Amino acid sequence: MHLILLGAPGAGKGTQAKKIMEKYHIPQISTGEILRQHVSDKTELGKKAKSTMDQGQLVSDGIILEMVADRLTHKDCRQGFILDGFPRTIPQAKGLEHILQNLHIKDLKVIEIHVDQETIIKRLTSRRICSNCGKDYNLNLNPPPPDNICKVCGGKIIQRDDDKEEIIRKRLEIYKNQTKPLIEFYQQKGNFFRVDGEKEIGDIFSDIENIIQ
Ligand code: AMP
Numbered sequence: 001m002h003l004i005l006l007g008a009p010g011a012g013k014g015t016q017a018k019k020i021m022e023k024y025h026i027p028q029i030s031t032g033e034i035l036r037q038h039v040s041d042k043t044e045l046g047k048k049a050k051s052t053m054d055q056g057q058l059v060s061d062g063i064i065l066e067m068v069a070d071r072l073t074h075k076d077c078r079q080g081f082i083l084d085g086f087p088r089t090i091p092q093a094k095g096l097e098h099i100l101q102n103l104h105i106k107d108l109k110v111i112e113i114h115v116d117q118e119t120i121i122k123r124l125t126s127r128r129i130c131s132n133c134g135k136d137y138n139l140n141l142n143p144p145p146p147d148n149i150c151k152v153c154g155g156k157i158i159q160r161d162d163d164k165e166e167i168i169r170k171r172l173e174i175y176k177n178q179t180k181p182l183i184e185f186y187q188q189k190g191n192f193f194r195v196d197g198e199k200e201i202g203d204i205f206s207d208i209e210n211i212i213q
Pocket of ligand 1: 001009031032033035052053054056057058059060064083084086087092162170
């Protein structure tokens with residue numbers, strides 16, 4: 001099972017990817033999470049990517065493709081994977097085609113989680129994450145404990161630097177200009193599906209399961 005979850009920042013890709021991962025035992029590959037790990041580990045890549053990420057801009061296609069090409073050769077990807085937050089540009093989608101050809105993967109499905117822009121802004125400004133394990137919290141729906149300590153790992157819960165409203169608007173603009181064209185790209189290939197991301201989390205997951213099966 002090889003899936004791409006497409007959708008604007010805050011559409012719920014990460015939440016759904018984690019549910020798919022739990023049920024089908026295939027890894028979630030989030031380029032955003034891999035990059036945040038590099039930033040927190042202060043690797044060379046992390047140092048280079050940090051300011052780009054803080055400004056809500058995209059990290060270069062070359063860096064991202066190299067990272068993904070390497071990750072998809074890991075053992076845990078043999079039964080499949082869920083790509084979350086990648087590809088984000090047409091050159092990344094074309095680069096992915098080469099990677100998949102080399103790995104002899106032919107059954108890629110692309111699922112867009114569609115959410116209205118104003119809902120996204122509301123969701124992202126109230127999103128909080130654990131700085132250690134990445135667990136998602138939301139001030140309205142799933143509030144962090146009063147001491148801001150993660151229930152899962154004891155890490156500190158923070159607001160991502162790029163989840164401030166001004167940066168969110170920039171990220172949505174970039175999504176519209178650079179990532180949305182992927183919808184047409186995959187529609188033409190005939191492996192594109194869309195689900196309504198404004199529904200309840202469990203209902204969205206059922207819709208995704210119907211597509212997968
Ligand atoms: P995300 O967690 O997917 O919202 O990603 C956070 C940030 O990481 C983005 O705003 C970008 O700066 C960077 N990033 C993640 N994935 C990609 C990608 N596929 N291409 C370029 N930049 C990315």
